[in-house]
Amino acid sequence: MTDLDALDLRILDLVQENAEMPGEAIASAVGLSASAVQRRISRLKREGVIEKIVALVEPRSVGRTVTVLVEVEIENERRSALEAFKRWVVEAPEVQSCWYVTGDADYVLLVSTRDLDGYNAFIERLMTEQPVVRKYKSLIALKTIKRGLKVAMDGD
Amino acid sequence: MTDLDALDLRILDLVQENAEMPGEAIASAVGLSASAVQRRISRLKREGVIEKIVALVEPRSVGRTVTVLVEVEIENERRSALEAFKRWVVEAPEVQSCWYVTGDADYVLLVSTRDLDGYNAFIERLMTEQPVVRKYKSLIALKTIKRGLKVAMDGD
DNA sequence: TCAGTCATGCAACAATCTCGCGCCGCACAC
DNA sequence: GTGTGCGGCGCGAGATTGTTGCATGACTGA
Numbered sequence: 001m002t003d004l005d006a007l008d009l010r011i012l013d014l015v016q017e018n019a020e021m022p023g024e025a026i027a028s029a030v031g032l033s034a035s036a037v038q039r040r041i042s043r044l045k046r047e048g049v050i051e052k053i054v055a056l057v058e059p060r061s062v063g064r065t066v067t068v069l070v071e072v073e074i075e076n077e078r079r080s081a082l083e084a085f086k087r088w089v090v091e092a093p094e095v096q097s098c099w100y101v102t103g104d105a106d107y108v109l110l111v112s113t114r115d116l117d118g119y120n121a122f123i124e125r126l127m128t129e130q131p132v133v134r135k136y137k138s139l140i141a142l143k144t145i146k147r148g149l150k151v152a153m154d155g156d
Numbered sequence: 157m158t159d160l161d162a163l164d165l166r167i168l169d170l171v172q173e174n175a176e177m178p179g180e181a182i183a184s185a186v187g188l189s190a191s192a193v194q195r196r197i198s199r200l201k202r203e204g205v206i207e208k209i210v211a212l213v214e215p216r217s218v219g220r221t222v223t224v225l226v227e228v229e230i231e232n233e234r235r236s237a238l239e240a241f242k243r244w245v246v247e248a249p250e251v252q253s254c255w256y257v258t259g260d261a262d263y264v265l266l267v268s269t270r271d272l273d274g275y276n277a278f279i280e281r282l283m284t285e286q287p288v289v290r291k292y293k294s295l296i297a298l299k300t301i302k303r304g305l306k307v308a309m310d311g312d
Numbered sequence: 313t314c315a316g317t318c319a320t321g322c323a324a325c326a327a328t329c330t331c332g333c334g335c336c337g338c339a340c341a342c
Numbered sequence: 343g344t345g346t347g348c349g350g351c352g353c354g355a356g357a358t359t360g361t362t363g364c365a366t367g368a369c370t371g372a
Contacts (some may be wrong), residue, residue, distance in 0.1 A: 002217055012218065015211040019175065022359060033321050038360060040319095049217040055171040056207040057307055061158055062168065064307045069225075069257060069264055071295075086301050093308035099297035101225060108225055108295060112307050139227075139264060141255035145242050149305065151215045151268050152249035178328060189352050194329060196350095317370080322363105329358070336351075342344085 002047045007032060009153040011040055012049070016150045019053045056148075059112055066113045067141035070123075071105035073134045081132040088130055094122045105137070158203045163188065165309040167196055168205070172306045175209045212304070215268055222269045223297035226279075227261035229290045237288040244286055250278045261293070 004012075010030045014021055023034040023041070030037070044050045059067065074082065089098045089109065097110040113119040119138075127133055160168075166186045170177055179190040179197070186193070200206045215223065230238065245254045245265065253266040269275040275294075283289060 004218065009218070012211070012213055016213055017208075017210065019209045019211045024359080034359085035322080035361080036320055039362095042361090047217070048214055051212040051214050052173075053175045053209060053211050054173065054304075054306070055168070055175045055209050056305060057168055057172055058204055058207050059307045061203070061205045062160065062165070062307060062309065067255065069255065090302050093310070095302060096305050096307070097303050098301035099223065099225065099295075100299040100301060101295040101297050103293065103295045105295065107301070108297075137259065139255075139257040139259045139261065141257050141264075143256040145254035145256060145263070146246050146251060147253050147305065148210075149212060149252050149303065150210070151213055151218060151220045151252070153218065154249070180328080190328085191330080191353080192351060195331095198330090313372100315370100315372085318368090320365105320367080322365090324364105325360100325362080327358105327360070330356085332355090333353085334351105335353105337349095339346100339348085341346085 002049060004044075004049065008040060008044065008049075011037060012044065013153040015041065015050070015053075063114055064112050066115055066119050067144060068111045068113075068119055069139040069141065070109040070111055071137040071139065072107040072109060073104070073136065074106040075132050075134050076106075078132070081130075085130050085132050088126075092122075092126075094118075158205060160200075160205065164196060164200065164205075167193060168200065169309040171197065171206070171209075219270055220268050222271055222275050223300060224267045224269075224275055225295040225297065226265040226267055227293040227295065228263040228265060229260070229292065230262040231288050231290050232262075234288070237286075241286050241288050244282075248278075248282075250274075 007030055011026055014026055014029060023038045026032075027034045027037045032040075041050070059065070074085070085107075086098075089095050089107075094111050094113050095109050096112055099108050100106065101108050111119065111122060113122055123136070123138075126136070163186055167182055170182055170185060179193045182188075183190045183193045188196075197206070215221070230241070241263075242254075245251050245263075250267050250269050251265050252268055255264050256262065257264050267275065267278060269278055279292070279294075282292070
């Protein structure tokens with residue numbers, strides 16, 4: 001596996017917040033030269049530590065007003081149908097994230113749609129196209145307090 | 157407010173997937189010149205449509221093995237304590253995202269920790285430092301099927 | 313001690329972004 | 343219709359940022 005030193009972690013901490021920061025700025029922050037920083041960053045990308053660099057878009061400003069956490073229960077039977085379900089989820093543009101979880105629910109989906117009509121259409125599509133879904137529960141996000149996928153680098 | 161045309165949406169669709177794509181590549185994909193694309197992107201940033209550009213880090217590769225969705229119930233009383241709770245959540249490094257939701261739970265937290273000990277420590281800190289939290293339920297993510305915050309640009 | 317390895321800093325180079333310019337198309341007034 | 347202003351465009355020069363080759367120094371193991 002990859003082992004990362006303290007400098008790598010500090011660099012990751014910075015680029016998770018702002019990936020546009022020039023190598024030179026990171027360099028002076030962590031005490032390296034710009035080229036050393038760039039080399040580390042491209043290594044981190046090559047090794048898959050940095051999955052990708054993406055733009056975070058404010059959903060409301062592109063007309064996506066509805067965010068829902070959907071808890072999904074599965075007919076715990078055929079395995080092939082489960083694979084199809086997962087593929088469906090991965091390809092569905094409304095689904096931002098999806099986890100297989102412990103507890104009453106089997107999967108939790110983070111879904112973003114234009115409005116409640118759009119969400120309803122999504123759920124309808126889910127239930128008709130994926131019969132493995134036995135039931136679901138919608139936790140509609142009335143307010144987003146914090147939004148991100150940043151992982152901490154220090155000791156929790 | 158901002159109104160975005162079809163070209164803006166196509167650009168946003170691309171940079172949400174890969175923000176490193178050179179302006180020229182985007183340009184040829186959407187049928188513009190590189191400088192026009194760059195101008196649009198900086199306008200989108202200025203207007204807050206693009207919140208920021210960030211690196212997505214694979215949690216396991218930095219030693220974060222535990223992801224949990226925490227459903228939190230609140231003592232629906234003092235409003236000031238609620239504000240303190242939200243501030244706490246925003247500042248807690250383990251919390252990646254947090255939504256105020258409908259349903260039995262009041263808030264849902266997306267939490268990432270090094271291991272179950274780390275998660276336990278987080279919960280303990282949450283419960284002792286934030287008495288507004290009446291109870292909670294942990295949905296431990298055994299597997300991440302899809303991870304991202306990309307919002308769809310087309311018609312759902 | 314002596315290679316060998318690896319990451320570094322520096323400097324040249326390449327790629328990308330930024331910005332001013334002139335141009336075109338559209339809307340509105342006359 | 344014709345004029346005028348506005349806004350976004352493409353082009354190109356210059357600035358910024360990223361990439362790569364090379365020599366140096368630290369560490370490792372024989």
